[in-house]
Amino acid sequence: MIIAERKPLEEILSMIGQARSVLIAGCATCVADCMAGGEREVGILASALRIAQRQRNGDVEFVEATVERQCEREFIDRIRELVEKADIVISTACGIGVQAMAERYGTKPIYPGVNTRFLGLREEEGLWTERCGACGDCTLHLTGGVCPVARCSKSLLNGPCGGSTKGKCEVSDEIDCGWQLIVDRLKALGQLDLLEVNIPPKNWASGRHGGPRKVIKKELRDEKRK
Amino acid sequence: MKSGSNLEKVLQAGHFAVTAELGPPMGCNAEVVQKKIQLLGGVADAYNVTDCQTAVVRMSSIATSIFLVQSGLEPVMQMTCRDRNRIAMQSDILGAAAHGIKNCLCIAGDHQSFGAAGKLKGHPGAKNVYDVDSIQLVGILKGLRDEARQQGGDPLDGRAPLFIGAAWTPLGDPVEIRTMRLAKKVNAGADFVQTQAVFDIERFSEAMKKARDRGLHERVAILAGIIVPKSGGMLAYMNESVPGVTVPEGLIRRMKGASDPKAEGVAIAIELVQQIKQIEGVRGVHIQAIEWEAAVRSVVEGAGLLPRPKL
Ligand code: SF4
Ligand code: SF4
Numbered sequence: 462m463i464i465a466e467r468k469p470l471e472e473i474l475s476m477i478g479q480a481r482s483v484l485i486a487g488c489a490t491c492v493a494d495c496m497a498g499g500e501r502e503v504g505i506l507a508s509a510l511r512i513a514q515r516q517r518n519g520d521v522e523f524v525e526a527t528v529e530r531q532c533e534r535e536f537i538d539r540i541r542e543l544v545e546k547a548d549i550v551i552s553t554a555c556g557i558g559v560q561a562m563a564e565r566y567g568t569k570p571i572y573p574g575v576n577t578r579f580l581g582l583r584e585e586e587g588l589w590t591e592r593c594g595a596c597g598d599c600t601l602h603l604t605g606g607v608c609p610v611a612r613c614s615k616s617l618l619n620g621p622c623g624g625s626t627k628g629k630c631e632v633s634d635e636i637d638c639g640w641q642l643i644v645d646r647l648k649a650l651g652q653l654d655l656l657e658v659n660i661p662p663k664n665w666a667s668g669r670h671g672g673p674r675k676v677i678k679k680e681l682r683d684e685k686r687k
Numbered sequence: 688m689k690s691g692s693n694l695e696k697v698l699q700a701g702h703f704a705v706t707a708e709l710g711p712p713m714g715c716n717a718e719v720v721q722k723k724i725q726l727l728g729g730v731a732d733a734y735n736v737t738d739c740q741t742a743v744v745r746m747s748s749i750a751t752s753i754f755l756v757q758s759g760l761e762p763v764m765q766m767t768c769r770d771r772n773r774i775a776m777q778s779d780i781l782g783a784a785a786h787g788i789k790n791c792l793c794i795a796g797d798h799q800s801f802g803a804a805g806k807l808k809g810h811p812g813a814k815n816v817y818d819v820d821s822i823q824l825v826g827i828l829k830g831l832r833d834e835a836r837q838q839g840g841d842p843l844d845g846r847a848p849l850f851i852g853a854a855w856t857p858l859g860d861p862v863e864i865r866t867m868r869l870a871k872k873v874n875a876g877a878d879f880v881q882t883q884a885v886f887d888i889e890r891f892s893e894a895m896k897k898a899r900d901r902g903l904h905e906r907v908a909i910l911a912g913i914i915v916p917k918s919g920g921m922l923a924y925m926n927e928s929v930p931g932v933t934v935p936e937g938l939i940r941r942m943k944g945a946s947d948p949k950a951e952g953v954a955i956a957i958e959l960v961q962q963i964k965q966i967e968g969v970r971g972v973h974i975q976a977i978e979w980e981a982a983v984r985s986v987v988e989g990a991g992l993l994p995r996p997k998l
Contacts, residue, residue, distance in 0.1 A: 633800075
């Protein structure tokens with residue numbers, strides 16, 4: 462899922478500026494799971510903003526609404542009335558949700574309430590970690606199901622650098638060396654010989670480096686046209 | 688001859704090769720480079736010029752290498768994968784080759800967050816490139832040289848005469864794949880490798896045996912890394928904190944107990960060179976004396992490796 466973190470309150474307050482009525486729009490999917498922008502966090506953020514505004518003698522109305530998935534138009538449309546009434550919307554969805562809202566409500570300022578961090582999972586209670594860099598050309602079958610693009614600090618494709626030590630990455634003791642994980646897993650699978658093969662330079666154009674991406678399913682588009 | 692570099696000739700003639708390190712300054716003062724050139728001239732067959740080592744901005748390895756060429760010293764231009772994509776790398780290498788730079792060492796490079804292990808600010812917010820890894824870079828250089836072809840497939844107007852180097856951390860974690868990593872570098876086209884600093888002769892000998900078992904010592908010239916220790920504290924730090932380096936307890940104690948640590952450091956380095964020379968398959972040494980270039984001559988001389996062959 463998409464992992465996000467709420468922005469500092471000060472930063473959100475600075476976005477509000479002169480607005481008199483603010484809709485805080487949450488999303489009940491990924492950002493709810495990672496406790497950044499679901500219904501519960503929308504409530505917490507609204508309370509914190511109300512208190513902060515009162516201390517500054519502001520008179521701002523904060524309205525709360527959380528939709529099932531902010532990245533889908535069908536769900537966004539259900540809060541049309543609230544969006545239209547508000548001066549601005551603080552969206553606590555990921556960057557995709559914020560943009561989906563902005564596209565749907567062309568004249569309404571939609572501001573981000575969270576920082577979208579990465580594609581990852583909940584590893585333990587209160588700990589989320591990155592798993593995929595969306596490179597567009599998945600090679601997990603070659604690396605024991607551990608991603609070198611997202612989990613090695615240098616995205617090395619042919620094995621660990623010289624900085625790997627006791628299972629940790631040279632960047633920090635807090636980061637597991639992705640290549641140590643790959644080696645451990647390939648050993649467990651009896652597939653360590655997969656590493657012998659030299660992997661040629663990757664075609665990064667399948668990823669972000671090729672410019673904004675699209676997936677097109679021709680069958681569906683043809684059907685739609687008919 | 689692949690490149691006609693002095694290092695290549697020395698190795699081909701069967702001499703025990705010596706390379707040393709020359710770190711570019713943090714600034715644009717050419718005099719600093721000239722001083723180092725004077726200090727180091729004649730002690731080695733080629734000199735590694737580091738590429739923004741420890742992720743700190745310094746004079747570029749290419750520009751510094753050109754100073755060496757002009758002074759008659761042979762550079763081993765280091766190139767990290769951290770700062771350039773494949774377009775910039777190939778372009779820089781072609782320019783370097785045009786300036787008479789013949790040896791290039793392909794390395795991943797310290798991550799941009801490193802900033803001299805926290806001693807300097809560095810640029811931890813820099814974008815990290817790693818378009819290709821060090822093994823892929825070796826392969827790209829081989830393509831430029833053997834096929835006069837760029838990685839993307841376009842032709843060059845001639846072959847780039849390069850002697851291709853790589854780094855090897857024989858005792859790095861996960862240690863069980865370090866021989867395989869060496870094999871991959873050799874298969875990619877490495878002509879020589881320089882190892883991470885060796886202090887633990889016993890463990891390095893074991894790693895060399897594994898390399899010999901795969902015949903790698905015959906396909907690549909292995910130069911063992913030597914760092915001239917300055918103090919016991921430095922050795923203890925390296926043992927504790929530098930990945931892939933283990934220093935036997937006895938050496939740390941010996942350095943700590945020395946009345947003249949610098950002299951002792953040189954003596955230790957000389958002994959290491961002599962022990963390493965006995966290990967089958969080692970074709971030379973790569974000597975580093977960090978911010979202490981003058982020590983290199985003492986070590987090379989003390990180990991009986993002067994004068995360097997003139998070929
Ligand atoms: S290889 Fe690419 S697609 Fe697969 S997990 Fe890694 S970044 Fe994601
Ligand atoms: S230490 Fe491991 S994770 Fe970190 S850059 Fe090196 S190989 Fe990648």
